[in-house]
Amino acid sequence: MRISSSSPYTCQRCLSAISQSTRTSQYPVRSRVAWTQRCFSSTPRHASSLPVTPVTAQAAARRKVKSTEKRAASSVSAQPKTDSLTFQGSGQPNAPPTNTERPLLMPNNLFHKFSESPSPEIRRRAAFIKQNALCPHPDHRQSRLPMNPDDPEAKKSASGGLPPAHVDFECPDCGIPISCSEEHWADDYESHLEICDTLREINEDDHDLRSGRFFPEFEYPPDQIEEAMVNMTNWDTFLFSREFKAINDERSLRQATRLLTYPVTIASVLHELSPYNIKKDGRLTVEGLKSLSALRYTLHPPRTGGGPDVKGLRPAPPPMRIFILGARAESSLPREVWVQLTHLFPRVAFHLIFIGPESMTNREAEFPLPERTPANPFGAVVEDRLTSYLKISTFVEYYHTLHQAGHFYPYDPYFDCFMLFHPGLGHPASSHEWQETIPQLLETKVPILVTGYTEYDMKRDIDWVKETVGGEMDMLMEPGENRFRSLRWDINDLDPQDVSCGNWGVWAFRGKRYETTRKDPE
Structure with a gap:
């Protein structure tokens, strides 16, 4: 689509907006959202005779689309119908979601307990946390050496006390599994308050990535x-x-x-x-x-004075x-x-x-x-x-x-x-x-x-x-x-x-x- 800058019916600001909307991107916003979900919803780094074939951007995009379609097809066929939710918390009638792979959540309905999340990925993450994370209450004895002075393991005794126990109780304020029982959560609630607001923010951000909304912040100039x-x-x-x-x-x-x-x-x-x-x-x-x-x-x-013609050729560093x-x-x-x-x-x-x-x-x-x-x-x-x-x-x-x-x-x-x-x-x-x-x-x-x-x-x-x-x-x-x-x-x-x-x-x-x-x- 070619847009003339001399149109008598459209202002320059509208023309620039139209030209940006017609510009195609090699890497769609959806791929950036999927990458963020895949790479930053897990543990940090420390929890654990042919020549070189150039990969073009077009080939990369084609491969990415094929792999995404294949994963989407398999996930849709494997997921139960209850995983596809409609808008929640709005006064208007529920509309069917455009993408059955993710639930659609409104900004005022992003907080959910991990084990009760409408997203199956977050529910699987909650199961992983309950299977691997240990209760930080000082009544338990240490399961490892403390990594730093702020490590919850530093508050525990090296011997005696209760044996280590996996987390199972989800804090009602942040929705993340944090203690082995409600009693230990209530007893250690004062120390949990130091990070409770941050954990709730993490909870809502993770659900926001899977809310199904459009992400204009992933469009780059x-x-x-x-x-x-x-x-x-x-x-x-x-x-x-x-x-x-x-x-x-x-x-x-x-x-x-x-x-x-x-x-x-x-x-x-x-x-x-x-x-x-x-x-x-x-x-x-x-x-x-x-x-x-x-x-x-x-x-x-510095500028070299180079140009597109033969006289403008300059050596490139x-x-x-x-x-x-x-x-x-x-x-x-x-x-x-x-x-x-x-x-x-x-x-x-x-x-x-x-x-x-x-x-x-x-x-x-x-x-x-x-x-x-x-x-x-x-x-x-x-x-x-x-x-x-x-x-x-x-x-x-x-x-x-x-x-x-x-x-x-x-x-x-x-x-x-x-x-x-x-x-x-x-x-x-x-x-x-x-x-x-x-x-x-x-x-x-x-x-x-x-x-x-x-x-x-x-x-x-x-x-x-x-x-x-x-x-x-x-x-x-x-x-x-x-x-x-x-x-x-x-x-x-x-x-x-x-x-x-x-x-x-x-x-x-x-x-x-x-x-x-x-x-x-x-």
């Missing part, structure tokens, strides 16, 4: 002119200056930031208008300014490589979310490299892993036609194996950067996986950005790195709260008391660089 500067002070200024559609509801804002926190966290540190600076309380160190200045020299290049190690949910983000990173740096090409044994979890039907051949020794899945400025490669392998093979050598501090989302460097269950990787990362002298679920999680990672590598690291950015953290909270299904949010804190470090000095001749 295209690129904009470079003269329109982006304000990275906080989420509100960023969304406004990036020309997102107005989000006037706090719940919609929480859903939107849960996805956008990954690319925007990277951009907020690397961008020349970053809120983290070397001024007082800016958290950036002198060494951090040196490293980020090199990256910003690449990310904000190599793409900016961002290595995302320990990738899990972030590797399966809808690609339109990662495209937002290219809109913030319009003159730079990006190559995102997801590395980790769980980087293709729940995506086998979408992208079958290729065979490992001499031409593709690590079975990489390459998506190189997303946009002209973005390429994504996924390696289901540990980074230290790729590093020892020299697969990404050489590294350049002007074109390379490492990103670790909630790596769990100091977590007892995952620190052994990073024992060999961290020294290799320091050898590259490339900036390493790290996020954490909570302040304690972030501090534990820093202490572990310092103990592991000693004085061989330079702190680039002091640890602190991430301005672009996810505004939505999540719970650990293995421990409902464990409440966290994505990318709560951010800090950065790199391998120590030694300055050489010339010795004066005698």
Whole structure:
């Protein structure tokens, strides 16, 4: 559909709205909703001879549609008729739902107990919590060593007392299984009040994702002119200056930031208008300014005067490589979310490299892993036609194996950067996986950005790195709260008391660089 800007009957604002509505998207809103339901309704990360075939965006979309239709058909045939509910809580007659896979809930009817939820997925989640989570009441004895001072296990005695018991009673205020009995819930109600409101918010957000409503907050704007500067002070200024559609509801804002926190966290540190600076309380160190200045020299290049004709040909620099190690949910983000990173740096090409044994979890039907051949020794899945400025490669392998093979050598501090989302460097269950990787990362002298679920999680990672590598690291950015953290909270299904949010804190470090000095001749 072609729209003329000189129409005498339509104003310019209406024309722009019509043109945006007619623009087709490679990644529909429904896929982003389904991804959020799949990836963020479970436990956090620590609870546990053919060449490379490029995967085009069109092929990815076709595969995603086929797999979605197949899953929808199987789920509809397997679900009883009582799972398909109509609008509730409204004064109008109930209308049949347009999608029998999900119930339709109104905004004023989002709170339900997990075991009595109209969504079968949440009911299965409630059964999983009751089967695995333990009652936090101090009358029970410890089932494991406390992970941190705020761990409910720290209040229990190491010996004596009642044996550990699984949770079974759902709090009537938050609707989440929290205690083994009503008596223990009432007796420990004062400590539960500290997180009860947050748990209720999580409950309503999870039901909102499955409410069947339309999600305008998952519609992202295209690129904009470079003269329109982006304000990275906080989420509100960023969304406004990036020309997102107005989000006037706090719940919609929480859903939107849960996805956008990954690319925007990277951009907020690397961008020349970053809120983290070397001024007082800016958290950036002198060494951090040196490293980020090199990256910003690449990310904000001067205009070359190039054009579409032969005379306008100019040599193009190599793409900016961002290595995302320990990738899990972030590797399966809808690609339109990662495209937002290219809109913030319009003159730079990006190559995102997801590395980790769980980087293709729940995506086998979408992208079958290729065979490992001499031409593709690590079975990489390459998506190189997303946009002209973005390429994504996924390696289901540990980074230290790729590093020892020299697969990404050489590294350049002007074109390379490492990103670790909630790596769990100091977590007892995952620190052994990073024992060999961290020294290799320091050898590259490339900036390493790290996020954490909570302040304690972030501090534990820093202490572990310092103990592991000693004085061989330079702190680039002091640890602190991430301005672009996810505004939505999540719970650990293995421990409902464990409440966290994505990318709560951010800090950065790199391998120590030694300055050489010339010795004066005698």
